Amino acid sequence: MNNYVVLPIIIPLITGMVMVVFKNNIWLHRILSLLAIALIGVDAVFLLEQIKTSGMQTLYLGGWVAPFGITLVADMFAALLVLVAAIVVFCCLCYAFSSIGSERERNYFYPLCLFLMAGVNGSFLTGDIFNLFVCFEVLLVASYVLVSLGGTKIQLRESFKYILVNMISSFLFLIAIAYLYAITGTLNLAHLSVRVAEAGQGGVITAVAILFLIVFSLKAGLFLFFWLPGAYSAPPTAIAAIFASLLTKVGIYAIIRLFSLVFYHEPGVTHLFIGILAAVSMVLGAMGAVAYWDVKRIITYNVVVGVGFILAGFASFSLVGIRGSVYYLLHDMIIKALLFLLGGTIIHLTGTGKLRDMSGLIRLYPQLGWMFFIAALSLSGIPPFSGFTGKIFVTTGTFQSGYFWLGGIGLLTSLLVLYSVMKIFMSVFWGYTSFTTESEKGTTKGLLPSMTFLASLTIALGLGAEGIHAYVDLAVAGLLDPHIYIDAVLGGNGR
Amino acid sequence: MKKLNDVILRTVTKTAVVIILTFSINLFISGHHRPGGGFIGGLAFVTAILLLFLVYDIEMVRKNIPIDFKVFAGIGVLISVFTGVGGMIAGKPFLSQAFGRVALPMFGETEMATSVLFDVGVALAVIGTSLTIIMSIGDDR
Numbered sequence: 334m335n336n337y338v339v340l341p342i343i344i345p346l347i348t349g350m351v352m353v354v355f356k357n358n359i360w361l362h363r364i365l366s367l368l369a370i371a372l373i374g375v376d377a378v379f380l381l382e383q384i385k386t387s388g389m390q391t392l393y394l395g396g397w398v399a400p401f402g403i404t405l406v407a408d409m410f411a412a413l414l415v416l417v418a419a420i421v422v423f424c425c426l427c428y429a430f431s432s433i434g435s436e437r438e439r440n441y442f443y444p445l446c447l448f449l450m451a452g453v454n455g456s457f458l459t460g461d462i463f464n465l466f467v468c469f470e471v472l473l474v475a476s477y478v479l480v481s482l483g484g485t486k487i488q489l490r491e492s493f494k495y496i497l498v499n500m501i502s503s504f505l506f507l508i509a510i511a512y513l514y515a516i517t518g519t520l521n522l523a524h525l526s527v528r529v530a531e532a533g534q535g536g537v538i539t540a541v542a543i544l545f546l547i548v549f550s551l552k553a554g555l556f557l558f559f560w561l562p563g564a565y566s567a568p569p570t571a572i573a574a575i576f577a578s579l580l581t582k583v584g585i586y587a588i589i590r591l592f593s594l595v596f597y598h599e600p601g602v603t604h605l606f607i608g609i610l611a612a613v614s615m616v617l618g619a620m621g622a623v624a625y626w627d628v629k630r631i632i633t634y635n636v637v638v639g640v641g642f643i644l645a646g647f648a649s650f651s652l653v654g655i656r657g658s659v660y661y662l663l664h665d666m667i668i669k670a671l672l673f674l675l676g677g678t679i680i681h682l683t684g685t686g687k688l689r690d691m692s693g694l695i696r697l698y699p700q701l702g703w704m705f706f707i708a709a710l711s712l713s714g715i716p717p718f719s720g721f722t723g724k725i726f727v728t729t730g731t732f733q734s735g736y737f738w739l740g741g742i743g744l745l746t747s748l749l750v751l752y753s754v755m756k757i758f759m760s761v762f763w764g765y766t767s768f769t770t771e772s773e774k775g776t777t778k779g780l781l782p783s784m785t786f787l788a789s790l791t792i793a794l795g796l797g798a799e800g801i802h803a804y805v806d807l808a809v810a811g812l813l814d815p816h817i818y819i820d821a822v823l824g825g826n827g828r
Numbered sequence: 829m830k831k832l833n834d835v836i837l838r839t840v841t842k843t844a845v846v847i848i849l850t851f852s853i854n855l856f857i858s859g860h861h862r863p864g865g866g867f868i869g870g871l872a873f874v875t876a877i878l879l880l881f882l883v884y885d886i887e888m889v890r891k892n893i894p895i896d897f898k899v900f901a902g903i904g905v906l907i908s909v910f911t912g913v914g915g916m917i918a919g920k921p922f923l924s925q926a927f928g929r930v931a932l933p934m935f936g937e938t939e940m941a942t943s944v945l946f947d948v949g950v951a952l953a954v955i956g957t958s959l960t961i962i963m964s965i966g967d968d969r
Contacts, residue, residue: 334921336916336921336922339916339922343909343912343913343922346905346909347906347909347910347913350902350903350905350906350909351902351906353898353899353901353902354899354902354903354906356896356898356899392921392922393921394921394922394923395915395921395922395923395924395925396920396921396924
């Protein structure tokens with residue numbers, strides 16, 4: 334029993350509700366939201382240390398032991414994600430202070446972000462598949478409002494599609510849970526793992542596993558990403574950055590959790606299928622990123638490539654591949670937030686997203702330009718930055734498992750990704766400066782610190798990859814051996 | 829437009845609302861051991877207010893019940909979460925509930941449980957949320 338596990342869920346919930354009660358005090362909202370996110374970060378660091386010294390931490394809510402009650406489980410993987418999510422949201426909120434506008438601030442922007450955070454953390458920490466569904470709904474409801482908040486024409490159009498797609502996938506999610514419950518008679522993830530192992534993963538359970546995969550692919554933007562470029566380019570920059578860095582990752586987390594803990598008996602079917610989907614989404618995402626000449630479009634298609642690459646490592650289902658996935662997942666959360674903030678700032682300054690209408694911004698905004706350069710290199714995995722570690726492990730892992738095509742596609746699309754972001758860099762920052770301080774549509778005032786922090790974080794994570802190695806390896810060990818999870822949750826019950 | 833003759837509706841509503849409100853409280857309290865509880869009790873409460881909306885108009889009700897129901901819902905959730913936090917302060921897992929028998933002056937020995945407080949929070953949240961939804965859909969502005 335460890336009550337620290339529940340704090341990342343209830344801190345944002347409580348502060349969000351306090352903000353709803355004190356609706357009109359915007360400064361209170363700002364301070365409280367930063368405080369709440371910082372507290373979550375501190376709590377996550379605590380959890381990391383506890384997990385490192387004494388194994389996975391569990392909490393049986395209300396004292397009802399597993400498999401009967403609701404269990405929260407903090408393993409190393411989940412705790413790392415909670416920590417990085419807190420850091421990213423902290424930066425995005427700082428960015429939002431001077432960019433989101435008072436209209437949205439007065440209409441519950443900060444409480445909504447915190448509810449989103451509660452849902453995200455809940456999905457990471459829950460040990461119960463129905464609870465996973467509930468937490469998904471919490472974060473989705475918050476995201477529906479955030480997508481449409483402000484009510485511009487494009488936002489309303491995209492949010493309609495976004496809500497429809499997610500409604501359908503939630504519906505399928507519920508059906509899949511019902512099937513699984515009918516087959517195994519339990520909802521607790523650890524207990525599910527035990528029962529599926531006992532009964533053997535036959536054809537029916539594998540079919541249910543594929544249904545789950547379809548559900549989470551819709552949420553994560555793995556192959557079924559048709560809704561993603563529209564929905565992620567509609568809302569304001571800070572919101573889009575939070576979405577790109579967190580929401581797809583929750584889907585990825587759910588895929589990795591389910592297919593490493595419960596449905597791991599038929600990797601020849603399920604994991605190969607994940608690998609194929611990953612390869613297809615990498616190729617299609619890269620094609621989209623190369624084809625468009627619009628900042629937002631290019632960046633959103635890069636989200637799809639990232640999703641494919643993370644799951645390519647997982648599909649190899651080897652120690653090295655999953656290690657790469659975890660490294661790349663942490664890197665991707667940071668770099669996608671940074672990239673979206675940078676892209677949003679460029680559009681904010683010039684008033685256009687078309688690459689052909691911009692040039693020579695580096696004379697006026699050198700810091701912005703160089704940060705974009707760093708982000709571009711890091712995104713495509715050039716050595717000193719954080720993308721490199723993940724990329725090399727994922728590629729090695731896929732080669733070791735014999736999926737040469739998968740690793741090859743990963744490397745090829747990395748080149749295309751590099752081309753697509755360099756395209757932005759060259760046409761926006763290079764060239765003749767037609768742009769003067771008089772014609773700028775906005776300022777970078779107050780926007781730079783959060784981006785600088787994220788950029789230095791990607792450098793630090795690249796240079797200090799060795800430093801977090803112990804944590805990542807514990808996370809990978811927990812993912813590869815389901816018995817660690819089962820022992821931590823059930824501890825002898827329900828066997 | 830000709831005004832509707834709704835004398836019967838108005839007269840029935842005046843009594844019915846009181847009955848529904850009483851029933852909702854009954855539902856809420858019985859929920860501790862039998863079917864009922866904060867969620868249904870709250871919904872039944874909302875139906876009474878909804879009846880008032882239909883018979884009189886939203887403006888009238890809003891003038892007589894000058895509460896921001898969003899705040900109502902927020903306070904409800906806070907109450908519920910804090911009963912859970914109470915368990916944490918006592919060193920038990922989050923959401924642990926406690927109960928005991930207390931001798932009250934008029935009711936004699938009564939069973940008191942912290943889960944009732946949790947239910948009060950749920951009821952407030954349900955009332956606040958559903959009324960907010962109804963009022964924002966039903967409003968012309």
